[in-house]
Amino acid sequence: DTGSAAAIPVNPNYDIAYVTPVSIGTPPQTLHLDFDTGSSDLWVFSSHLPASQIRGQTIYVPANSSTAKLLADHTWSITYGDGSASRGNVYVDNFTVGGLTVENQAVQCALQVSTSFTRESNIDGLVGLGFSTLNTVVPKSQLTFFDNAKPHMDEPVFTADLKWKSEGTYDFGFIDEKKYTGKITYVPVNTSPGYWTFTSSGYAVGSGNFSATSIVGIADTGTSLVYLPPSILTAYYRQVEGATSSRTYGGYVFPCNSKLPSFTFGIGEARITIPSSYISYAPVTAGSSTCFGGLQSSSSLGINIWGDVALKAAFVVFHGGNPPTIGWAKK
């Protein structure tokens, strides 16, 4: 089996997150979900939510699906890095992404979501594509869509072709040679933390020398920005006129008309370059002439994150073999 589905920016001006249409149940209910390689719960806004917590999202109504079955006495509860959270009960149902169907996929139905999810009217839930060890369902943890689909896939892979301010693609079960240039460089993945954790070989700022240094981090489609060690941030933003680390805005900001260098990171001998346009991320508030950087410090996170700002500069292969690996190519 294979599948292919769109990755659509939730906001036309800034790549805050991407959503992908999925079909759940019989007859199919279409929701737009945030595919997140940094977590492993598949959860949706549902008919179990109080109306006060829904603001435009599409809800999944298990009662309207002839193939939905309650997973009795199972619950889940999750909190994300940004403090957002959700919790609820669990059904299994048919789940289809871009033509690839998994029967009896655990679909976690929200009974409660935090205000940041309520405010995000274009996100109807998440599809966790991290390792199933992170799944929060109790008493029996559930498998991700990828783990359920893998045995039926032509190849045990999914790929991310995210794009700057435009629609990209998630492919499942195959590698589309048309989506990248040159070769794919694969590096090992440490599955123990439950994320797609790999080691980058170093970085360069603009046209400067490449600094060979191991950077352990995660490839995370569910995080907007790139979070790296403070020393790298200092090296980058020293090249940006008027850049400063702002306590007010919680990170590096600079005048929106400042000239920004690109940022290159190493994958083995290969190099991926993030164009400067991706790093001038967004005005700190609507209409401001102060912009928030797409590269920020990981010092408060305890983990380095290659989020969408980095991923959209590449074609990325999440290879679920034994052992899993991650591949990066230019495009």
Ligand SMILES: CC1CCN(C(=N)N)CC1
């Ligand atoms: C390590 C953190 C990265 C951001 N998160 C995520 N994409 N779900 C939460 C975990």
Ligand SMILES: CC1CCN(C(=N)N)CC1
């Ligand atoms: C990784 C997740 C962090 C929380 N999210 C959010 N507030 N929209 C969704 C993605």
